Amino acid sequence: MALLDRAVSGDPDSDVGFLDHDGVYDGFTDPPRLLEPAAVADIARGLDALDPGALLADLPDSPDEAAAACGFGPLSDGDVRAHLLEHFAAMRQFYLAAALQVQSVVTWVD
Template sequence: MALTQQFARVTNEYLDTCRTSALDSSGGSPGWDPPDGDLLDTGWALWGLIRYCRSTGADPQLTALLDRAVSGDPGGDVGFLDHDEVYDGFGDPPRLLAPTAVADIAAALDRVRLGDLLADLPASTEVAAAVCGFGAGFDGDVREHLTEHFVAVREFYRAAARHTQCVVTWVD
C-alpha cells in the first residue's frame, strides 16, 4: 500500500468532541469521522512539488510554505488523534494547523505563481518524474499532476480559511 498525504478540515469544536471521546473511550477512540467533503488525499504530488522546488533552488520561503502545508505545525493538542482509527501509525501522528495558520497558508498559496514555478520542469515525463522523485513507473503528465494537486490543496485551504477551520495533516 502506498503512502499518501492526507488533510482534514475540522472545527475546533469537532476536535474538542474527538478529544472528549478519546478520553471517555476505553480504547482511546476519538470518533474521528470528518465528512468526505472535508477530506483531501493528494497522494505523493505535493512531496514531488517540494522535492522539485528544492532541486531547482526555488525560493526557500515557498518550499517552507509547502512543507508547512503538508506537515502541519509542531505542538497543537491533537495527541488523541494518534490512534489507528485516524491513521495507520506509519510515520508521525497527525498534526494540526490552527485557523490563523490556515488563513496564513491559504493567503500564501494564493500568491504562488505555479506556472512560473513549473516553467523549467522537463518536458520528458521520465525526466520530470525523476526530478520530482516519482520514479520510472510514473504514468501521465507530471506538470498536470502537480498542478491538479496544488490547485486542490489551495482550494482546500481557501475553504478552511473562509470557514475559520483547522487543518489536520497526516501520512497514511
C-alpha cells in the same frame, strides 16, 4: 518550499493527541498535526500568492526525468506538470474554503 511543506505536514508543535492511536496513526510517519484557523488563513494567502508555473520552472522537460525529480514512478499519461498543477489547485481551493469558514485543519500522511 516551506509553505507547501506546512500545508501538507502541519505545524510540528501542534497537539492532536486524540488522534495518536493505532486506528489513525501507525507510527511510521509524522503524527497528525493541527493547523489552527490563523495558520490555515496564512497558508491560504500564501498559496493564493504563489505562481504555480514558477514553482515548476526547474522541472525537467522529459516526463521520466520530471517524474523521477518529484519522487514519482512513471505516470500513465506522462504529464507530470498537469498532475502537479491539478493537485496544487485542489490544495489551494481546500485551504481557501477552510480559511473562509475559519476552520482548523488536521494533517498527516497515511
